[in-house]
Amino acid sequence: MKLELQGITKVFGPLVANDQIDLVVEPGQIHALLGENGAGKSTLMNVLYGIYQPDAGRILIDGEPVTFNGPGQAVAAGIGMVHQHFMLVPVFTVAESVALGYEPTDAGIINKKKAAEKVKELSARFGFDLNPDAVIEDLPVGVQQRVEIIKALSRDAKVLILDEPTAVLTPQETDELIAIMKELKASGTSIVFITHKLREIRAVADTITVIRRGKVVGEATPDASEKELAALMVGRPVDLGVAKEEKAPGATVLAFDDVTVIEDNGQVVLDHVSFDVRAGEILCIAGVQGNGQTELCEAILGSTRPTGGHVTIDGHDLTDSTIKHRLRQGLGYVPEDRAKDGMIASFSVAENMILDVYDQPPFATGISMHPQAVIENAEKLRKIFDVRVTSVLDPISTLSGGNQQKAILARELSRPIKTLVAAQPTRGLDVGSIEFVHQSIVEQRDSGTAVLVVSTELDEVEALADRIAVMYRGRIVGIVPPDTPRDILGLMMAGVPYDEARTAGKEVRS
Ligand SMILES: Nc1ncnc2c1ncn2[C@@H]1O[C@H](COP(=O)(O)OP(=O)(O)O)[C@@H](O)[C@H]1O
Ligand SMILES: [Mg+2]
Structure with a gap:
């Protein structure tokens, strides 16, 4: 037919x-x-x-x-x-x-x-x-x-x-x-x-x-x-790679010290996880989906409480503090499931762009809200982050997935942050938006933020990472340099330790 x-x-x-x-x-x-x-x-x-x-x-x-x-x-x-x-x-x-x-x-x-x-x-x-x-x-x-x-x-x-x-x-x-x-x-x-x-x-x-x-x-x-x-x-030439210069990282900002998370059913979802992310570097967590990455992010945000160990940001032990407190301590968070955790679907784009700071100047003083400031902020971010929307007063649910993601990123990157956690930041996005999101993340690193990116896409990991931590069954199998060959990363994603993977990888390649 x-x-x-x-x-x-x-x-x-x-x-x-x-x-x-x-x-x-x-x-x-x-x-x-x-x-x-x-x-x-x-x-x-x-x-x-x-x-x-x-x-x-x-x-x-x-x-x-x-x-x-x-x-x-x-x-x-x-x-x-x-x-x-x-x-x-x-x-x-x-x-x-x-x-x-x-x-x-x-x-x-x-x-x-x-x-x-x-x-x-x-x-x-x-x-x-x-x-x-x-x-x-x-x-x-x-x-x-x-x-x-x-x-x-x-x-x-x-x-x-x-x-x-x-x-x-x-x-x-x-x-x-x-x-x-x-x-x-x-x-x-x-x-x-x-x-x-x-x-x-x-x-x-x-x-x-x-x-x-x-x-x-x-x-x-x-x-x-x-x-x-x-x-x-x-509609314009696109650079399929990410422009990223070598940078010397600064002091440790985000740290996991022996963090364990055990679920109510007894399942260990994070198993003695330790790593640190320094100012001005991007640590990528690579791994097949479902190996503890979601729980790791939740433990940073505070929506999941560790059974053991410590989470610190900038030297402050935040293991037991509230989500709000962590966000105020300079944590930027771009969640994996943006429809569920990143936004309030029925709220306008403008309101969603100030979700974490709605009660602070210039959006509010005391108990009085300043709607004009909310709209001005949204208009500004919409231009910078190229969020395609008919009106910033439309519900965010009317935006396409890519534009929702850009709106959330705009919100998280437009307030002063020391740490950025971005989980699957480009999942479901098109090439133009991916390029833009990657550039925004690299710019954030260059301005001295400690960045943690969780991704199941090796292309993305290779494009962004200064170091790569590979996760398998709730554990960090190893933390390796960004130019580690894919076959070695692949073996580590199946739980093989770096040294063994390197030996096996050499055999595969020779
Ligand atoms: N039911 C609707 N009401 C209002 N706007 C809509 C509706 N469906 C889609 N749109 C808008 O139409 C445009 C095209 O959307 P869509 O066809 O879903 O794009 P694509 O599938 O190419 O991502 C977008 O700007 C979207 O926000
Ligand atoms: Mg579509």
Whole structure:
């Protein structure tokens, strides 16, 4: 089936999210839609899927104009969509999830048996190994995504829309998804693949359409270089590395001394962890997700209390102090889960930019608040940190993920800090924003702040680190120089001590 979008326009109030977009998806092709966060990709797909009605433009299938008044009609026309944020119900089984939304059967009930058969048939075809009776919330995110794909395919999707499918996947799961996409293509399904990751696009796309600020700004083929694609996406030449000079660090600012955290169930999540971060240096914590990094950050912030050991900032023992006290002691904190810990979704962007200092001058004196100062502060930060927002008085929840992250970073870097903790600072961000966030972190280091970055991305660790601490099962396996080869880091991430990893690494390389 050939799909055409012609002149699609979609506005939200004053914002033109899609501005006369033309897109042709040829049968059996993987068509990549590349664009920064907030470019309008999801909006366009929601129009195609019947969730939004376009303000102008039309959709054609095999040359015939069609109108979708809801996803049901899009599905009936052969369009399937796996949303950026999955829409599965956590307590349902796989079969129930797939059955949900089917046309009611004669009896008016969901046909679970038919769904279970479809699950078996389709997972056998794609080698998914999905149990129809498994409960969604027990499944890893990568497997939940396969349930979404099967759900779309079980409705005979001829065009499958995948909206940022790899954002939640490990590198290995991403490779598996790419293999699935190739298989789908071979069986005649077209795919609209949305991403901002250039490597993936080049691995799988037949055609690339780049959109920026709601407009199509170019078409490309997968042989275009990452630099070319990045420039097209961002609208200016992008430096894919980070400019960072050698700097001599100062005195210790943040220190962990033999910190242990034991959970209520007896599980040791931090196991005698010691390290220090000095003024003007970036210590990166590398490791596979789930090896204690989250708890380590929480122990710095104070949302988790150590069972043993001490956390000090600038010589002050803060092991037992409140979160607020730590923030006032000069701790800047960019959390891993920004939607949960970094902001208050219903508050405005401006209010979120002063969350930690709302009761202090210039935003308040005594009990009187100064709203004008709050707005002025937000307007200033919005310019410096390039936060794309229609109005700083809009709720922060209306911003794209990348812009939310920039708003939080703006807040944390705009007050006087001595220590910056940034957990997965660029997760889910596009190239332009990553470059910006990395530069901001390096600038912070250069101004003398002690910086701790936690990242599961080795690219990021290599770009930022002055020293690398590798974590495995709640322990620091070793602290190594930034130019340590990847194979050695990889072995350490599996728990092999540095000396052994070095010997093994030499064998691997020779
Ligand atoms: N329901 C909505 N109401 C108002 N603004 C929206 C809505 N959905 C998206 N937007 C805005 O439209 C723009 C495009 O968003 P989106 O399509 O989600 O971008 P992308 O998927 O490329 O990251 C953004 O500025 C976003 O804030
Ligand atoms: Mg999106």
